[in-house]
Amino acid sequence: MTQQPTSDERRPANEGRKAADRNRAALVTAAREVYAEYGLDAPLSAIARRAGVGQGVLYRHFPDRAAVATAILDENVGQIERAAAAQGADIAGILGVLTWHQTQSTAFIDILHADGAAGRSGIPAYASTLSGRVERALRAHLPDGHRLAAAEDDLMIAVAMVSGAVTGPTREQREHRALAAWRLLGVEVGPVRPFDR
The missing domain is CATH 1.10.10.60 (Homeodomain-like)
Structure with missing residues (x-):
């Protein structure tokens, strides 16, 4: 019983x-x-x-792997888009948010190099989409005559160059190198922080 x-x-x-x-x-x-x-x-x-x-x-x-990465990285890209949509947004401030994400995650850097992602299974489509969203958010705030607007590819080439410089074992070291890269490109960057509004 x-x-x-x-x-x-x-x-x-x-x-x-x-x-x-x-x-x-x-x-x-x-x-x-x-x-x-x-x-x-x-x-x-x-x-x-x-x-x-x-x-x-x-x-x-x-x-699958693409679904995991898309969920995570979509949040990062969404934060950049929200920074771009904020009242009073300017390119320096948005670049500060972008730079924060670059110093936080090697995966985020990978999506900014969508062309290089072609060899990975499941990665190219969403990487290209997310990278395009980052580019549109930034491009919408590029003032006429800005050095990153001189040629069509200049903006994302500069982002890729800074991404390549983001190395080091600590976030502080990666941030220092990212800011140095922007400075060497002659581009002003606002405070390096997440967008939290």
Whole structure:
């Protein structure tokens, strides 16, 4: 005969949607950290491990590598777009937000080099789309005669050049090098920080 559990022995309630939302948030956080450290080629198993979930949970939320990266990097690009849409936005301020993201994540740098992403499975389409969104946000605020507007490709070539300079073991070192690269290009950059409005 099976005994019914007493009220103190009852199983915890199934949290359903709450648990799924918590797992997704943990995966996004873990992916941001793993991609920041290792770039877009980091194994998905490392993301699941860091989030404290199994790979099956990861694949329930994100069917492939491109879906994980798109979710993370879309937030970065969205922040640049919001900075560009803010009242009183100027190119220096938007470049400050862009530079902050460049110093935070090697994965973000990878999307800014969308042409170089062609060899990775699943990466080119979303990388090209996200890179295009960054370019449009920046280009909308380039004043006539700005040095980054001299030729059609100058803006994203400069962004790629700065991205190439963003090296170093600490965020502070990467920021120092990024600002030095912008300075050498003769481009004014506003405060290097995330956009939080």
